[in-house]
Amino acid sequence: MGGRSFKLPHAFFTLLVLVHSMRLALGGFIPGVGDANNISCPEGERQALLEFKKGISDPYGWLSFWGSEEEKKNCCNWPGIRCSNQTGRVIQLQLGFDYLGGMISPSLLELPYLTYLDLSNNDFNHSYIPEFIGSLSNLEHLDLSSSNLSGPIPYQLGNLSRLQYLDLSSSNLSGPIPHQLGNLSRLQYLHLGDNNLTESENLEWLSHMSSIEYLYLSFTNLSVANDWLEVVSSLPNLKNLDMSACNLRLSSFSQFNHSKSFTSLESLQLRDNEINDIPKFSGDICTLCELGLSGNNLNGQLIEHINDLSGCAKDSLEVLELARNQLWGSLPDFALFPSLKGIYLSSNKLNGTMPKTIGNLHNLEHLDVSLNYLQDVISEAHFSNLSRLLSLDLSGNSLTLEFDFNWVPPFQLDKLYLRSCKLGPRFPNWIRTQRNVTILDISNAQISDTVPAEWFANLPPKLVSLNISSNQIHGQLPNVSTMSLSELRFDLSANRLEGPLPLFSTDVSSLNLSKNRFRGHFHLFVKSMMGIWVF
Structure with a gap:
């Protein structure tokens, strides 16, 4: 992930200018209170923000309204800034998606009441995450995603005891995940995915995050973290888990005691690993809505694997992704899963026919069975009730579509x-x-x-x-x-x-x-x- 270019099409630049003008009219991303409440920011915090601006390259002039002039004096009115209604202290700095560059200045330490820091979608030219951010003790929200950073995650971030949201995804980060992150006991959202991170020992640090609800670790090398399943399954509030492309090599889930596991899980994404079967416990997760196992080593008859989902999950499951595996045999009766919205089975070895009962999935929006060996004559009966269907991929099979010439689909x-x-x-x-x-x-x-x-x-x-x-x-x-x-x-x-x-x-x-x-x-x-x- 190299540094992004600032060369944008003229039409897109015009749109950005229009959006920026609207933001200015509203007082920034989140309107500042400023003069409307006769509250202004302290002089020391205004100077700290101006010092921060000095280290920033701003090709589109988003920060041009930050200044020392009298009419710009109140930093609570600056775009991207929000102040406390009671004290005027700066509590939010939100400059995500502003195509800024340069460096992150330690002058932010002069904003002691800062709770929200968003510098995502900028270009910091492969610089490291500053260690001093770990001293912003009141931070509750930190987003540095997609900002062209590099290097390791500083262990000092583990000092942010009030942090509830941490997103460092897509930032070219490398090295091991510091176990000090386990100190973030209030954290509800953690996204470290799409980097080059590794876990050299185990995920024991993660077990201390009892508040975590959304955990994204995709493209983290977890090949030696053999305790991953036990750790993540013990997180009582976990709703979304993404461990795609993590070099997971678990060959069987049969020995896993799942009686009190994943009690809140809604989405389980384990795509592009080396997993050999569908987790048998997933069928007993009554909250499960999405199951992603595409790009693994699943083999055997699809129907047998689907039987593992026949518990209470059959009523909640909405998205099933099993593409790019080695599954064979006939398609099952998906009508057993009445809530299904997406079925993705491309690039397997499925044969046989397309069951007409698929037409009973009234909620179905996406169906992809491409690149298999299906042979059938498809008629209106397969689709007559699929009024919500948005995408259909039947490519690369031996299917014949025979519809009445005047048939009008419901979708x-x-x-x-x-x-x-x-x-x-x-x-x-x-x-x-x-x-x-x-x-x-x-x-x-x-x-x-x-x-x-x-x-x-x-x-x-x-x-x-x-x-x-x-x-x-x-x-x-x-x-x-x-x-x-x-x-x-x-x-x-x-x-x-x-x-x-x-x-x-x-x-x-x-x-x-x-x-x-x-x-x-x-x-x-x-x-x-x-x-x-x-x-």
Whole structure:
């Protein structure tokens, strides 16, 4: 994760300026009380903030209203600052997502009543987290995420005994997690994920965090922390746990005594590890809403694994992620899980048919069974009750979709992937009803029809990617040069389209018309702003 560039598209910069102006009109991220209550910040704290500003690079001038002039004297009115209604002391410094750089000045120590410090989404040029932050004894909220830091987590942060929220994610941090963090007994939210951290011994320090509710340790190397399951399961208030890509190699959960474990857990994310089976105790977690085990070493029949979830979790489970494993066999009767909103089973070895009972999942929003070996004829019965469906991916199977030509689905999809499914020979009329779709892939779908001219000339307004390649679509394309197709990616290759080369808007970001029968000259355009060739 290198330092972010400050070169932004002009439109985005204009938006940032507009947002900043609105913030100024409201007195900053969280309105300061300032003159409205005849309260002003102490001179020493104003000087401390100005000293902090000296160490900051501010390419967009977010801190231009911080100053020594008389009209800027009250720092409680500065953007990003909030003061106490009673005393005027600075209690919040919120400068997240301001594209600031430079260094974090120790002048913050002159703000002894600071409870909230957010410097996230800035660029501190690979500097270390200052150790002095551990002396801001009143801090309750500390967010330094995505700020291009580096180095280890200073153990001094363990001195912040009032801290309830700590986010150091996506910050290029490395080295072991200091066990002193276990002193943060009031901490409810801890996010150390997406760094290069390691745990060289065990997670015993974590067991002291009895208040923790949200724990995110993704991409932390826990390969030698054999006590991870016992520790995290003992946290009485834990609701969300993410230990994805942590080099967990547990081969079996069968020896784990789970009778009093995970009593509040709602989300368990163990993606991209080396786990061999679904935790059998997960079926007995009556609060479990999300289970993520994609990218592990799960093998065997899917139905047998699903049986491990047949306890009280079957009524609460909303999202099941088992993609990128070695599961095989038929799809189970997912109607046993009436609350399901998302099913992700792509890239396994599943075969057999698609049960019609999937149509009974009235809450289903996302279904992905792509890249398996399913063979079936899909009819309206599979989808007739799925009015909330937003994304559907059936790609890479041997599925035939046979719908009545005049069928109107009960859903409006955002993403639709049907690559290598059989949809033809006619162009599927029901797809024309999907007006909210952003990504549409019906490539290699055995369509040997003409493109519906009216539909093609009036594509869905949110569409960003259209792939109808590798069919036998013939005839001429209508002129779409006047349409607003900003950043749309077209792939119409490997068909039988003919006639004069149609005109496309130069707003199109990519265009593939190869392996067709067009005549005439190709025009080469260059989009100067994004540097994208369109051919």
